[in-house]
Amino acid sequence: xxxxxxxxxxxxxxxxxxxxxxxxxxxxxxxxxxxxxxxxxxxxxxxxxxxxxxxxxxxxxxxxxxxxxxxxxxxxxxxxxxxxxxxxxxxxxxxxxxxxxxxxxxxxxxxxxxxxxxxxxxxxxxxxxxxxxxxxxxxxxxxxxxxxxxxxxxxxxxxxxxxxxxxxxxxxxxxxxxxxxxxxxxxxxxxxxxxxxxxxxxxxxxxxxxxxxxxxxxxxxxxxxxxxxxxxxxxxxxxxxxxxxxxxxxxxxxxxxxxxxxxxxxxxxxxxxxxxxxxxxxxxxxxxxxxxxxxxxxxxxxxxxxxxxxxxxxxxxxxxxxxxxxxxxxxxxxxxxxxxxxxxxxxxxxxxxxxxxxxxxxxxxxxxxxxxxxxxxxxxx
Numbered sequence: 001x002x003x004x005x006x007x008x009x010x011x012x013x014x015x016x017x018x019x020x021x022x023x024x025x026x027x028x029x030x031x032x033x034x035x036x037x038x039x040x041x042x043x044x045x046x047x048x049x050x051x052x053x054x055x056x057x058x059x060x061x062x063x064x065x066x067x068x069x070x071x072x073x074x075x076x077x078x079x080x081x082x083x084x085x086x087x088x089x090x091x092x093x094x095x096x097x098x099x100x101x102x103x104x105x106x107x108x109x110x111x112x113x114x115x116x117x118x119x120x121x122x123x124x125x126x127x128x129x130x131x132x133x134x135x136x137x138x139x140x141x142x143x144x145x146x147x148x149x150x151x152x153x154x155x156x157x158x159x160x161x162x163x164x165x166x167x168x169x170x171x172x173x174x175x176x177x178x179x180x181x182x183x184x185x186x187x188x189x190x191x192x193x194x195x196x197x198x199x200x201x202x203x204x205x206x207x208x209x210x211x212x213x214x215x216x217x218x219x220x221x222x223x224x225x226x227x228x229x230x231x232x233x234x235x236x237x238x239x240x241x242x243x244x245x246x247x248x249x250x251x252x253x254x255x256x257x258x259x260x261x262x263x264x265x266x267x268x269x270x271x272x273x274x275x276x277x278x279x280x281x282x283x284x285x286x287x288x289x290x291x292x293x294x295x296x297x298x299x300x301x302x303x304x305x306x307x308x309x310x311x312x313x314x315x316x317x318x319x320x321x322x323x324x325x326x327x328x329x330x331x332x333x334x335x336x337x338x339x340x341x342x343x344x345x346x347x348x349x350x351x352x353x354x355x356x357x358x359x360x361x362x363x364x365x366x367x368x369x370x371x372x373x374x375x376x377x378x379x380x381x
Contacts, residue, residue, distance in 0.1 A: 042079040046072045046088055054095040058102045061111040066099050070124040077128020085132050089125050096121065162375075163192045165199065166263055168315075170378040174357035177214075178325070178371050185213025186323045186373035187221045192263075193229040199263055200228055202236070203375050204256040204298075205275065205323040213371070220244075220254065233260040237273050237295060237306040244299030253299040257321055259377070261313070266379055268319070269308040273298045276324050276334060279342060281349070283316025283381065288342040291319075316381040318353055320345065325370030326361060340364055353378050 049072045056064040069092050076088045100113040162171050177184035185206035193200050202224055206213045220243075227239050236258055244252055257275040261268040270278055272293030279288050295306035313319060320341070327337025344363045348356040357374045365372050 039080050039084050042076075043084045043088065046076050046079070047091055050088075050091045050095050054099055057099055061103055065111060066096065066103075066113045066117045067120055069095055069121050073121065073124045073128055077124075077131045080132060082129060082132045085129055089129075092121065092125070162188070162190045162201070163199070168380050169263060170352065170354065170380055171199075171376065172353075172355070172357045173375045174361050174373070176361050176365075176372045178369050183214025183217070184371045184373070185217050186325070186371040187217045188373065188375060189221055189225040189228055191225075191229045197262065197264055199259070199261040199377075200233065200236075201259045201261075201321070201375060201377075202228060202256055203259075203275070203321045203323065203373060204254055205325075205371070205373070206254045207251045216249065216252075219247075233258070233269065233271070234306075234308070237271050237298070238304065241273065241298045241300075241304050242302065245302055247299075249299070253297045255324070256298055257293070259319070259321065260308075261377065266313040266317075267310070268313060269310050271295065271306050271308045273304075273306060276322060276327060276338075279320045279322075279338065279345075280311060280313070281318040281320075281342075281345070283314065286349075288345075290338075313377070313379045315379055317379050318345075318349075319377045321375040321377075323371065323373045325368055325372040326365050326374055329365075329368055329370075337364070352380060 050069065053064065053068050053071070057066055057068065072088065073092055076085050080088065096113055096118060103112045106112040106114040162173055165171055173188055175184055175186060175188075177186075185208050186204070187206075188201060188203050190199065190201035192198065204217075204220060204224065206217045206220060208216070220240075223243055224240055227236055227243075231239055237256065240256065244254060254273075255275040256273040257278065258271040258273075259268060259278075260271070270291050270293050273295045274297035277290040277292035280291055281288050291309050291311055293307060293309045296304045298304075311319075322341070324334065327341055328334040329337070332340075341360065341364050344360055345353075345356070348360075353376055357376050361372050361374055
């Protein structure tokens with residue numbers, strides 16, 4: 001009875017109410033920033049700023065210009081739905097009328113509501129409405145759009161992570177999108193198959209660059225990641241080629257190189273689909289050798305055949321796979337680019353190529369306006 005009496009006290013009831021209010025407010029905030037909740041909170045806040053700005057303008061129009069009404073209008077274009085935005089525009093129009101009446105005709109002095117002020121506010125409102133309509137059609141609010149793009153970028157990065165290799169092997173990959181963007185048409189998918197004995201890695205260059213190719217690269221990286229390890233190595237590129245053909249993209253071709261490496265013996269096969277050749281450094285001779293498989297571009301025609309080139313990585317050997325953005329530019333052919341790449345790579349032989357991938361891209365193709373990717377596989381001596 002005493003416990004029940006304590007629970008029924010005024011203080012206990014207030015704590016429960018405050019707790020429920022806090023939970024409701026937090027849930028509303030989470031839903032709002034996810035884009036699932038109502039925009040009434042943002043609308044109410046912006047509607048309150050309109051009379052505040054109007055009052056400040058009437059009191060001191062030298063410090064508070066009538067054109068300051070564009071601030072809630074711009075914010076509304078980012079925060080509100082089109083229907084709510086029209087209500088904000090109506091309030092702003094009333095505020096301009098009130099300011100015009102209280103400040104007097106614009107011909108009597110400066111800092112009044114001029115035709116230019118009305119045009120600026122109306123133009124901001126028009127573009128804000130276009131932005132809101134676009135968001136409404138896409139179905140992604142601005143507060144969720146940035147999160148979605150960030151998530152897409154992180155998914156590409158996660159899918160491009162290389163699996164850990166057993167002792168005696170070193171691998172690393174560096175990727176640099178064109179123009180310093182976050183999205184690239186180059187990607188890597190890799191997995192250890194055959195009970196972990198085999199490393200399969202696929203380096204792909206989607207047609208286009210940067211943001212233009214980023215969405216297609218995300219789609220292909222997911223598809224290629226599902227195919228890798230699910231099919232025999234010789235069937236991977238034919239299946240990838242068929243997948244691209246089914247997409248029926250206007251610019252739907254891609255180049256790809258598929259490495260199948262036995263981590264116990266060092267034997268490997270290299271399948272190529274119109275991709276630049278791989279480069280292998282032989283520790284015994286100190287020379288770089290091109291490794292080129294035979295096969296057409298992905299997504300060009302059905303029934304394509306891909307013939308591999310075979311090789312072996314002995315202790316101290318290095319294999320480099322890269323995209324054409326690293327070695328080919330408008331004023332430099334691919335042969336010259338590969339010579340420059342191998343010349344820079346020779347500097348890292350003594351250090352075992354640890355941390356070399358990023359530095360090689362910086363040294364060979366730092367300012368190239370194309371996506372660049374480099375994959376290094378080293379068998380340590």
